[in-house]
Amino acid sequence: MSSASLAFYRRPARLSAPWFLLLPALFTALIICLPLLYLFLRALHAQPDVIIEMLVRSRTLLLLVNTLGLAGGVLLVTTIIALPLAWITARGNIPCKNVITVMGALPLAIPGYVMAYALIGIGGHYGLATHMLGFYVPRPEGYWGALLALSLYTYPYLFLNLRTAFSELDPRHENTARSLGLSEFKVFTRVTLPHLRPALLSGWLVIALYVLGDFGTVALMRYDVLSYALYTQYIGAFDRTYTAWLGLMLLALAVCFIVCEHYALGTRQKAPPALGAKPPSRSRPLHPIAFVFSVIFIGILFFSALGLPILSLAYWLAQVPAGFDYANLFYSLMRSLGAAIPAAVICICMTLPVMLLRIRYESALSKFTERVLYLGYAVPPLALALAFVFFSLNVIPALYQSVWVLILAYGVGFAALASGPLRTAILQASSRHEEAARTLGRTPRQAFISVTLPALRRGAVTSFILVFLVVIKELPITFLLAPTGYSTLALGMFSHTNEGLLAQAAPFACAILLFSGLSVVILLRSLREAVSTNGKI
Amino acid sequence: MDCRDAYLKTEALAKTFSDGALAAVRRISLEIRRSEIFCLLGPSGCGKTTTLRLLAGFEKPDAGKIFLEGKDITDSPPEARNIGIVFQDYALFPHLNVLENIAFALWSHPRKARKAMAKDFLEMVGLSDFASYMPHEISGGQQQRAALARALAAEPKILLLDEPFSGLDTRLRQSVREETRNLLRERGTTCILVTHDQEEAMSFADRIALMNEGLIEQTGVPEDVYAAPSNPFVAQFLGRTNLIEGLANGLNADTPIGIIPIDKSTSGHVLLSLRPEHIVLEPANSSQQSGILVRREFKGHDMTHWVKFGDTDIQVDTDFTCTFDAGTPVLLRIRKAATVLSRTEP
Incomplete structure (x- = not known):
């Protein structure tokens, strides 16, 4: 035509x-x-020199670094969790794949601040771990605490995206690459990964925006990022102008993330649907060692993302x-x-x-x-x-x-x-x-x-x-x-x-x-x- | 041309879409008579559906006028036109059952009478037993009939059918088409059918109009248009044909296949259309200008033979009695004068 x-x-x-x-x-x-207009108006209320002083304050810089560091860390950890999990549930020969998929999404039900609460409840003098193990286990807090709580809560966003992308991938593309003489590893990096790119990017964007906007987790973990600073500034100080600028910085970062995702995604489009019926994705038998590692990986993940919070909550409910x-x-x-x-x-x-x-x-x-x-x-x-x-x-x-x-x-x-x-x-x-x-x-x-x-x-x-x-x-x-x-x-x-x-x-x-x-x-x-x-x- | 007044008339309708310089519809002038079954036929993308949407009032024309019973309705909204439509996907309301779908069209009647009237229309299309079914619970053919009943229930002045049979499988299509045609005839409904299927158009309509690239190429009774296409596009769209160059001299033309009769007296270079079934194959005796039978294609109910005359390939349809083998020299006997086509390229 x-x-x-x-x-x-x-x-x-x-x-x-x-x-x-x-x-x-x-x-x-x-x-x-x-309302967003009023945020700008309020922020621009101050004298230009005051504004400049506020923006280059070393504290502002620290907040920015902390915020980006936390977002980057969460993206890394969630990718390390979500990519193998998505691959195993989409392609591996693990039993009960559907159950594992649903369980993999379940941590979404534990909001970040509840996850933080549960993790905090494990450590400390009266915490679950101290109680069970008999020796003092410190409470998670600061960067590592926030990183853990946020990663365990947000990884399902990435996991669900990747899982869908894996199952949408036409195995004929991979088979073609194999028939052209590429090794299995090369097929993964040159055919499979590029196909996952849009799913990866949109998952990252959702998570980055969440981390940026999160307040409960960082407040409970007492980690000094932009949103936590905005909160302490709002309840503690009278300088509303600085508060407004912190809000604007959050907004600017969010816009930055969106723009980055947009450009990283580029104009490349999804492959046109191939003609004919798509053959079912091949489920490939895992190497016995890989199988054992997969089971251990899934076990540890579900224990920390679902088991621990529920145990901790149950423990405190009893108190x-x-x-x-x-x-x-x-x-x-x-x-x-x-x-x-x-x-x-x-x-x-x-x-x-x-x-x-x-x-x-x-x-x-x-x-x-x-x-x-x-x-x-x-x-x-x-x-x-x-x-x-x-x-x-x-x-x-x-x-x-x-x-x-x-x-x-x-x-x-x-x-x-x-x-x-x-x-x-x-x-x-x-x-x-x-x-x-x-x-x-x-x-x-x-x-x-x-x-x-x-x-x-x-x-x-x-x-x-x-x-x-x-x-x-x-x-x-x-x-x-x-x-x-x-x-x-x-x-x-x-x-x-x-x-x-x-x-x-x-x-x-x-x-x-x-x-x-x-x-x-x-x-x-x-x-x-x-x-x-x-x-x- | 008939002297009865046109019931629906369009004057030079044009519609361009903002996203391209292409005119979806360039200059459409139609005259449709009362109780006529008219068909707009053309390849996909020729503007026939746009024409239908202009008639229904879903699109506003950039230029041109539409008259219904002599009244200008160009600027009327769809609900004020009293023009019914059956869509390709039938568009039955999914939240209403079959009976309620039909009662939906009877809103101008008193509430109490609607149900009984809707039942009459259901009976008309043979769906009485399915009144309480939801649209997704009945078959494609039944959905088509329900949509037809709904459109007719509003007693439209004109009924538009947008490829209403294309969603049905081949075996069902024939019978549904026939039922629909009988029903429209009985009720004397004026109807415009849009289709890309030339066989459907020729068997369904009283008159057909061939559309191509936003223009109407030819209008007429199916037999006439088929037998005497005005240009190469029409000749090829309505079925297979042989396009042959020739030099005309009165009612004959000198062509690569010999001197053949043509349908009108002319002179000079001409382009001719000669249908495969209007030719008969005969054994050649050496003295005459003969062709070589290069290939025979068996198609079940008939056969197509390809005959080569120098650079010209001619296809000839024959029945089972023709037993020439590939490689034999053959002669062509022309049963019907070839049509002289106008030179305008499609």
């Missing part, structure tokens, strides 16, 4: 987007951009004092629910028009609003929360310190999370249905309500649950924006742990684990769904 006739198959420009999608989408973009305030736990749960439910609804209301515009009425504007949506997610949560502090103080002082600002900030931070299931649902709901409804006498608005909305119901429910479960365990935004006395599950757990009251924190940690365990189940299910839908398109 000539390129000329191919041009006809490109989606033609549709009729212009209807107002009932355009206005909400623009409003969403505004809601996301406006909960008799006078524990269960009513407080219940109120915290209610407050978590009270913020998470409206936040999830807001996320869907923000995301739906943006995604509909993006998919149905592609234009420069629709691409822009979609990017803004992802920007909200990429902004490190502490920077976002700080932006909302400045924004609400300046624009809507009546709402400052109210739960509405908190909910709105959740909405801005997590709207992008709702986009996945909604995108799948919109793609499945063919625009033909709306067109059919138009020819049967419905106006654009009626057609949208009677045909498109019902088709999006399932996607919206999944999005709701996804956002809801993430908000339930959210810490940094809650920390900065929750009204005084508004203590959620995450806040309760954090403050108890921070004060060394590990036993009192245990019930909170348990409740959080319950919710985040659910969210992982849903994440795994929607991943599978997304794969099957993409396969159809």
Whole structure:
């Protein structure tokens, strides 16, 4: 087919987007951009010489080095864990591969700060290890503590990406390379690895952004990085300008990471699907020694990422004092629910028009609003929360310190999370249905309500649950924006742990684990769904 | 040409898409009569689906006008046109069952009457037993019929069919096509079918229009267009043919295969179309200008023979009675005058 006739198959420009999608989408973009603007305004409040002094302060430099060092370390450790695990579960002849795959994803259910809590609970005078072993085991803290907790929590992001890439790899490419005389090692470095590049890069980006935005883990491990410094600066000092600059630096680093990933990915595209049925990936028998090493590797990994935290939590749960305030736990749960439910609804209301515009009425504007949506997610949560502090103080002082600002900030931070299931649902709901409804006498608005909305119901429910479960365990935004006395599950757990009251924190940690365990189940299910839908398109 | 007024008329419709200098539709002028089954036929990418979308109102034309019953509807939105459509993928609403899908089209009727009316339409297409099924629970052929019933239930002035049979497997296609055609005939529905399948177009439509690169090449009754294509594109798209250069002199032309009759009196260089089935093979006696049978291709119900005259290869279709072997000299007898084609290249 000539390129000329191919041009006809490109989606033609549709009729212009209807107002009932355009206005909400623009409003969403505004809601996301406006607070960030105030972060800039507040930071630029100071005199130029003061700003320069703040930026070149040796402490600033130290924070930058620490932050990048932690991010780099976590990327290295997670790669060392995820790459072999993905290879073994995709290609090795290990028994119970599916179980191992699911277990490999499970640490996602243990949020970074809960992981930190569990690791802290192992050491120390009253810790699990000291108790069991009979001699003093120091508490993990500082760089190594944060590195361990963050790596154990985040490696599944990379693992799931790589696992999918491995199973998508057409074995015929590798077979061709073998038949051209390349050794098995060369095939891996020259055919397999390049294929894994996009998965590796996007996994790294997610993890790097998480480490950048993480606050609970570094705060509990007391490691001095940008976000921890922002937190101490915010609660301890009156110099809001420096706080604002720390927020801006976090934001700048996040943008840097995204740009780096974009350029590293380059313009190379996925290989076109080969013709004919893809032969099943070969499962190759491991060398007996490699087999033993694999089993030991998986054993150690699962013991440290799942076994230890659960043991530690169980140990501290058994130590909960008799006078524990269960009513407080219940109120915290209610407050978590009270913020998470409206936040999830807001996320869907923000995301739906943006995604509909993006998919149905592609234009420069629709691409822009979609990017803004992802920007909200990429902004490190502490920077976002700080932006909302400045924004609400300046624009809507009546709402400052109210739960509405908190909910709105959740909405801005997590709207992008709702986009996945909604995108799948919109793609499945063919625009033909709306067109059919138009020819049967419905106006654009009626057609949208009677045909498109019902088709999006399932996607919206999944999005709701996804956002809801993430908000339930959210810490940094809650920390900065929750009204005084508004203590959620995450806040309760954090403050108890921070004060060394590990036993009192245990019930909170348990409740959080319950919710985040659910969210992982849903994440795994929607991943599978997304794969099957993409396969159809 | 018939003297009845055009029911649907388009004047020089044009539509260019922003992402290319290519005109998807360049200048489409059509006249469709009431109760006619009309077909837009062309290769993929020729602009036929765009034309359909312009008629339905999903796209706005850059230029040109559309008239329905003499009224200008160029700027009307789809819902105000009363033009029905059956999509290639049928587009049944997945959240409604078959009956509700059809009742969806009956919104202008009182709520109570809708169900009974929808049942009548279901019966019309023989789906009464499937009223409560969800669209994904019925077969492709049944989905096609349900979509047809839904479109007809809205009593459209014109029904557009966008490759509605291409999703069905070959054996089913024939019968569904026939049922659909009978139903449309019975109801006297005016209909425009879009397809790339020339056999489907010729067997389904009263008139066909051949489209290529955004233009209509030829319009007419299928038999006429097949027998007398106006240019090489039409001749080749509607079936296999031999394109032969010749020197015309009145109603004959001198060609590499000898002097053959042509369909109109002309003179000078001409390009001719000669269908393989309009030729008969005969044994050659040495005195005449003969060709060599180079290859025979057995195709089951008939055979194609390739005959070489110098540089010119001619294909000839014969039935099972033809028993020439490869390598034999043969003569061609022309059963129908060759068509003189216009020189415009497709």
